[in-house]
Amino acid sequence: MRADIVWWDLSASGQTIESMREYLREESVDAFSEVPGLRFKMWLSDPDTNRWGAVLLWESEEASRQALPSRALELIGYPPQVAHGFDVEATVEGRHETQRLALQGLAFAEATRSKRFRG
Structure with a gap:
């Protein structure tokens, strides 16, 4: 197994954390769900x-x-300041109450709240 970490400082970009969240909801999450060999992306x-990463x-x-299938580089306008790959020594899944890991996080919590308030 292999793990990658990427990290951008958005200060010099026209993008914000909020605009990148929109990109997740509208495009990136669905695109990455189809990537062969990808076990998990967070x-x-x-x-x-003002940092953004994965x-x-x-x-x-x-x-x-x-x-x-990422347009993050295109949207942000420059490569990540941090991009490292690592060998995975071990994995484990702990006890948890959330049944589904997919579609969790602020990008989706905000979308759910917005829909509730609109209608």
Whole structure:
């Protein structure tokens, strides 16, 4: 298994954390759900430092080398300041109450709240 971490400082970009959340909801999450060999992708944000990034877990190093359906580089306008790949030493799933891991997080919580208030 292989893990990748990427991280952008959005300060020099025309994008914001909010605009990138919209990109997740409208395009990126669905596109990444079809990537062969991708076990997990988690998008991250830090409003205090205006950073945006992701952690990807791959079935193999070969899978991690494929072209990805991401427009983040295009939207942000420059490469991530941090981009590292790692060998995975071990994995575990702990006890949890959330039945479904997909479609969790602020990008979807905000969309759900917005729909409730509109109608």
